[in-house]
């Protein structure tokens with residue numbers, strides 16, 4: 001008697017009366033009631049009502065019999081045999097103990113399939129690989145010498161692999177008689193590659209086995225006294241089954257029996273097979289998780305190389321910093337002279353002659369005021385004197401200390417205060433001046449000396465009362481306009497340059513402050529450490545007489561150049577007498593503006609020598625002039641070719657300035673310095689700007705300011721973080737706990753794409769943030785604070801980390817778990833990595849546009865349009881395979897495509913879509929939908945990641961190049 005029939009005999013038996021189809025009298029058939037039987041259904045059959053629904057390959061009322069034929073045959077039609085005999089024959093193309101294992105494609109096609117293909121008309125094939133797609137069966141011989149010693153015979157194992165429900169069920173047979181069966185639910189399935197060997201592994205945390213008593217192993221008769229029944233029934237798991245591809249051997253491992261079989265049990269001559277549709281095989285992701293895909297190896301290699309380069313750069317930079325901090329330094333203690341000859345300036349676009357050959361000089365330690373009405377050309381002249389880059393054509397010559405020097409040397413000697421204040425709004429006055437000091441004073445200068453100097457300059461300019469107040473801007477009010485003007489002067493005064501050029505330093509100041517500022521500048525000049533050249537509109541008379549020299553400019557021409565004291569007398573001689581009680585400075589402006597007065601001044605014929613002198617830069621008075629009433633000693637400076645002599649006459653100090661004639665460029669012994677556009681190839685050669693501080697110091701100081709800006713102007717940071725949290729919650733709520741059905745699949749893909757869209761468009765904020773710093777950078781670069789590299793690094797760090805990386809991590813973490821995306825840890829981290837790479841790439845793109853395009857409006861329009869197009873070709877809105885041929889290239893420029901494809905493949909490809917539409921059940925791999933619906937490359941995860949990294953590298957390089965080459969001051 002077979003164990004099964006004995007089991008049936010002991011089970012509760014009910015009797016039903018059925019009519020025979022042939023019309024013979026009804027017979028009584030005992031009916032097995034699985035619901036009331038203690039054994040229920042064997043071989044993991046399911047008890048539905050009172051009858052058992054058996055797993056494929058088993059039959060009988062309690063599923064205790066073997067069913068032969070093939071799994072394609074209706075279960076009720078499969079012939080059954082008792083365990084212990086085995087199937088005499090299977091249907092063609094099938095084999096195994098219970099005929100479940102397909103052998104050939106023809107076998108799978110011999111009967112109509114029991115389910116429909118997602119693609120419609122498709123023939124099933126027999127998949128013989130251990131990688132299972134729908135429902136596979138396996139039959140193996142088991143080698144277990146330990147058991148064979150006690151229970152000799154041939155052991156075999158049959159396994160039903162169900163990846164859809166992630167369950168396995170198995171039976172152990174001894175001499176074709178089933179000994180026990182097991183069930184393993186909640187399994188995870190993975191195909192991995194290690195050292196070139198691909199293996200499919202089932203990991204099941206739970207193992208439930210039932211011994212069929214009385215079989216040989218479970219205390220059957222005849223047999224040894226021992227019974228494995230209690231051990232087998234008490235197994236809990238875990239259980240794992242590992243099958244290498246291309247081999248007929250597998251291993252299985254039972255945690256509870258690790259003491260007996262530490263290395264698991266060997267299964268040989270395994271025959272596995274399942275009937276599947278080819279689309280199911282092709283579309284299922286070859287979830288071969290190579291231990292190290294080539295892409296990852298390449299990335300790691302590049303990363304390693306970058307880290308190495310970074311370490312080398314850092315150590316070189318550190319060494320430079322040390323060297324510089326130990327280099328003895330000297331501060332400027334001597335003013336320099338600046339002479340300019342026949343300086344002209346013509347605009348390129350319309351040929352307008354802004355300056356028409358102006359000459360003059362500012363001997364060391366004097367204050368030269370450049371006066372004239374609005375539009376006369378004062379700013380243009382001082383820009384040229386300061387060595388600023390100009391758009392138009394500059395002609396003439398400039399001499400520094402009487403010597404021909406390169407333009408960059410002039411720039412180094414000159415401190416320049418622009419007409420407009422460009423200041424960091426979030427810093428306090430003290431911090432702004434300290435910033436300038438830290439970057440422009442020698443690295444070796446002790447920090448306490450730097451602070452002393454900052455305090456000194458702040459006090460000198462009357463800024464002590466507001467030194468700890470923020471500078472502010474239009475949106476956040478800070479110090480007054482006049483105070484800003486003085487801060488701008490302080491930034492330049494901190495270095496005490498040999499020459500200080502100021503464009504309208506008193507504009508916006510009340511008369512008292514203006515007097516105070518000019519007085520300080522005059523004191524500075526008197527101390528012989530700085531020569532001051534400044535433009536001024538309409539000085540009060542007391543201020544006017546503080547200047548040593550005055551140059552009056554009218555319509556691009558010099559109307560007067562000489563000592564301030566003799567200006568009135570000079571015009572007097574031309575019949576232009578300053579009216580009584582009239583400010584002489586105002587009168588000079590009147591002359592410069594009034595056509596009639598101007599004509600009289602120019603038309604004067606009485607003193608040709610004076611006219612010649614005016615055009616050539618000779619002093620406009622015949623015999624020496626008072627150069628400085630504040631000077632305390634005689635000084636004589638002879639330089640070639642200029643000669644400046646200071647002599648004393650009854651307590652007054654006089655000077656004679658002798659210069660080369662106009663147009664003597666290149667003449668023998670000429671001291672002419674060619675300006676750009678004049679020639680003199682040598683002088684035009686690019687000279688490297690030498691910075692007083694090291695790269696690391698520059699980076700540290702700039703980063704400190706960026707940090708202050710970020711913390712103090714919280715709006716952008718708070719907005720980004722708040723928006724990322726709110727949107728994370730919103731997306732999470734909208735797509736909450738998405739199931740893996742058809743609608744769920746759409747929602748899943750939609751949520752991923754929507755996240756990318758949000759991050760992409762939030763990147764446009766990079767434009768506004770950069771526009772503010774851009775102007776500041778141009779000014780600071782032009783004034784020799786620092787080169788572009790530390791600025792670029794600091795800008796990127798302070799934009800990308802707090803505004804792009806952290807918010808995208810916030811949003812990703814919140815939305816991921818609310819939506820219920822894949823719980824696999826690796827998938828989660830890959831998801832975050834994609835979000836970060838994508839957001840950084842889009843932000844970098846916006847920064848490149850912000851750097852390249854000056855107008856914010858144009859830049860934001862360009863960014864928005866490009867972003868929209870990238871979205872359109874991102875793979876969600878249009879199938880990549882259906883894009884018109886002429887436009888297919890656009891998709892390869894879309895960061896959305898790479899980001900979305902990577903996200904989708906990472907998330908959806910390994911999951912299955914299970915749904916039921918109007919009674920038609922289908923079970924489609926997510927990968928199939930990705931392939932057919934979106935046209936995605938399923939193996940392209942790392943390819944997409946590498947392209948995203950490529951975008952990042954490209955944009956960072958482009959940003960650096962544009963900042964270096966384009967963001968230069970041009971006036």
Ligand SMILES: Nc1ncnc2c1ncn2[C@@H]1O[C@H](COP(=O)(O)OP(=O)(O)OP(=O)(O)O)[C@@H](O)[C@H]1O
Pocket residue numbers: 347354372373374375376377378379380381391537971
């Ligand atoms: N790059 C330029 N493009 C167009 N016009 C220019 C340019 N540079 C100078 N100009 C013109 O040259 C003239 C002189 O300009 P500049 O700024 O030097 O005058 P200014 O004397 O400093 O005037 P203000 O006192 O009002 O600042 C102006 O008419 C100005 O429009």
